[in-house]
Amino acid sequence: MQLKYKIMVDPLIIRQDFPIFRHHPNLAYLDNAATMQKPETVIQGVANFYRKENANIHRGVYQLAIEATEKYERVRHRAASLIGAPSTKNIVYTSGTTAGINLVVQSFLEKRLSKDDEVLITAMEHHANLIPWQMVCKKTGAQLVVIPMNERGELDMDAFKERLSGRTKMVAAVHISNTLGSINPVEDIVDLAHKRGVPVLIDGAQSVAHYPIDVKEMDCDFFVFSGHKVFGPTGVGILYGKEEHLSSMAPVFFGGDMIREVSFEDTIFAEHPQKFEAGTTNIAGIIGLGYAMMFLQQYNKKQIVKYLDELGGYARQELKSVKSLKIVGKAKRKSPIISFHFKNIHPHDVATFLGAENIAIRAGHHCTQPLMDIFDIPGTSRASFTFYNTFEEVDRMVKVLKEMKKFLS
Amino acid sequence: MNDKLKQLYKDVILKHNNDPFHYDKKENATHVLEAYNPLCGDKFKVFIEVENDAIQSIHFHGYGCAISKASTSVMVQALENQSIEDAKELCKNFLFALHHESEGHPSREDFEAFAAAREFPGRLKCASLSWDEMSRFLEG
Numbered sequence: 001m002q003l004k005y006k007i008m009v010d011p012l013i014i015r016q017d018f019p020i021f022r023h024h025p026n027l028a029y030l031d032n033a034a035t036m037q038k039p040e041t042v043i044q045g046v047a048n049f050y051r052k053e054n055a056n057i058h059r060g061v062y063q064l065a066i067e068a069t070e071k072y073e074r075v076r077h078r079a080a081s082l083i084g085a086p087s088t089k090n091i092v093y094t095s096g097t098t099a100g101i102n103l104v105v106q107s108f109l110e111k112r113l114s115k116d117d118e119v120l121i122t123a124m125e126h127h128a129n130l131i132p133w134q135m136v137c138k139k140t141g142a143q144l145v146v147i148p149m150n151e152r153g154e155l156d157m158d159a160f161k162e163r164l165s166g167r168t169k170m171v172a173a174v175h176i177s178n179t180l181g182s183i184n185p186v187e188d189i190v191d192l193a194h195k196r197g198v199p200v201l202i203d204g205a206q207s208v209a210h211y212p213i214d215v216k217e218m219d220c221d222f223f224v225f226s227g228h229k230v231f232g233p234t235g236v237g238i239l240y241g242k243e244e245h246l247s248s249m250a251p252v253f254f255g256g257d258m259i260r261e262v263s264f265e266d267t268i269f270a271e272h273p274q275k276f277e278a279g280t281t282n283i284a285g286i287i288g289l290g291y292a293m294m295f296l297q298q299y300n301k302k303q304i305v306k307y308l309d310e311l312g313g314y315a316r317q318e319l320k321s322v323k324s325l326k327i328v329g330k331a332k333r334k335s336p337i338i339s340f341h342f343k344n345i346h347p348h349d350v351a352t353f354l355g356a357e358n359i360a361i362r363a364g365h366h367c368t369q370p371l372m373d374i375f376d377i378p379g380t381s382r383a384s385f386t387f388y389n390t391f392e393e394v395d396r397m398v399k400v401l402k403e404m405k406k407f408l409s
Numbered sequence: 410m411n412d413k414l415k416q417l418y419k420d421v422i423l424k425h426n427n428d429p430f431h432y433d434k435k436e437n438a439t440h441v442l443e444a445y446n447p448l449c450g451d452k453f454k455v456f457i458e459v460e461n462d463a464i465q466s467i468h469f470h471g472y473g474c475a476i477s478k479a480s481t482s483v484m485v486q487a488l489e490n491q492s493i494e495d496a497k498e499l500c501k502n503f504l505f506a507l508h509h510e511s512e513g514h515p516s517r518e519d520f521e522a523f524a525a526a527r528e529f530p531g532r533l534k535c536a537s538l539s540w541d542e543m544s545r546f547l548e549g
Contacts (some may be wrong), residue, residue, distance in 0.1 A: 018543075036467060272526045346473065348449055348532070352532060356410075356411040356414045378451075378472050379449065404410075407415075407418070408475075
């Protein structure tokens with residue numbers, strides 16, 4: 001169900017929904033690209049399931065099991081409505097973005113891939129959207145081809161067009177770079193790939209929480225995201241796939257709950273999405289994810305984007321006032337994920353100085369080592385914002401960076 | 410600024426970070442160690458010239474944070490011209506000073522500087538990175 005009236009995006013009020021900020025009143029949590037904090041409703045939702053509603057799903061005929069199953073399955077509706085999927089049949093529960101990508105690689109692509117075929121990815125992929133494709137290429141003798149980007153961190157779409165060919169069997173692209181914050185033109189990527197009949201997977205790990213997603217409009221073949229990056233629990237995620245793909249894909253995990261009929265001689269699998277969900281899944285986590293998506297759907301995404309554009313713009317502008325700080329990634333379309341580095345100060349030292357003042361940022365290669373090689377830096381410091389973050393937190397971060405710079409030089 | 414932070418980044422560490430000891434590549438050394446932390450990407454090569462069961466010369470090169478770089482620099486300075494047995498002992502002393510309160514265990518000032526990393530558990534690995542690798546090498 002979509003709420004007709006949305007709540008205003010006011011970070012000071014929104015923060016009150018997050019118990020972590022009551023326990024750490026002075027915490028400036030600027031590591032949202034790594035994982036987001038959880039609202040009370042999600043924490044309560046998971047706890048209450050175990051406290052009052054726990055039963056295994058799809059199996060029991062008693063009331064508790066029926067209710068658990070209903071609650072679990074209702075999350076599929078919410079996920080479908082959040083990303084504009086036509087049906088709950090398109091929504092596969094996974095353990096996260098990584099699992100979703102691996103499933104597509106093993107179940108969808110592997111059998112279609114042979115020697116000299118090509119898989120296209122972008123230069124800014126997270127290791128999760130790189131290694132699985134790399135491994136299947138090694139296994140089959142196919143080539144992994146990388147779409148380059150310019151120095152601002154924008155994909156080179158001309159190079160993409162050139163690299164798309166009759167040999168291309170799959171395109172996998174990140175929607176928003178977790179390191180640079182660049183927002184990639186996924187609609188154009190899908191459009192160009194489809195003109196050549198090539199299926200496309202979009203890694204939406206960093207986009208679903210803030211940006212309006214409509215997989216029908218985007219027309220991507222697969223879309224993956226993680227629960228914990230949309231205010232939900234860790235260990236759960238969603239794989240969206242087009243009907244024709246999911247119905248033709250064979251399961252890669254076998255076991256209970258994914259079958260229609262089993263004998264010692266053979267097994268007939270259940271239909272999708274159940275055939276991909278062998279064993280007892282993270283039921284409480286999925287239910288928690290449902291509450292997280294409910295939390296998210298209270299807000300108007302346009303308002304979220306507007307606030308984050310202002311906050312991210314302010315942070316970038318203020319960071320420029322810190323001597324010898326360089327921002328890495330200056331794409332025209334960008335999210336509030338900001339990587340920066342100092343010539344002579346290591347990102348871990350930066351993170352330690354900020355951490356000592358209760359400001360949480362990420363330091364390192366952000367699981368994008370090849371991207372760091374392109375920029376010829378071993379790592380960056382990264383501040384990533386969401387709509388419980390405030391302008392005051394930006395000021396605190398910048399103040400500490402200036403003090404640190406003075407102390408270390 | 411936070412006092413614990415000042416304690417961590419005090420003179421020893423800043424001095425070694427800005428002006429590391431024997432910071433040079435010696436690819437032809439008898440032994441080349443690689444101290445690498447895949448989680449953060451810090452990577453140092455340590456070039457050791459071993460002769461007659463002693464470290465005749467030792468250099469290092471690479472990339473890392475102030476703590477890991479300074480700790481490697483202190484290590485290189487401390488181990489040069491030491492017998493293998495003495496070098497083992499120094500590694501033990503350093504790692505002990507890093508992980509334990511030093512009362513009753515008088516330690517060298519340059520070693521003690523890293524004890525402040527105990528207040529920053531996320532940074533202990535930075536201080537011990539090259540020393541751990543050196544210990545593994547010496548203990549063979």
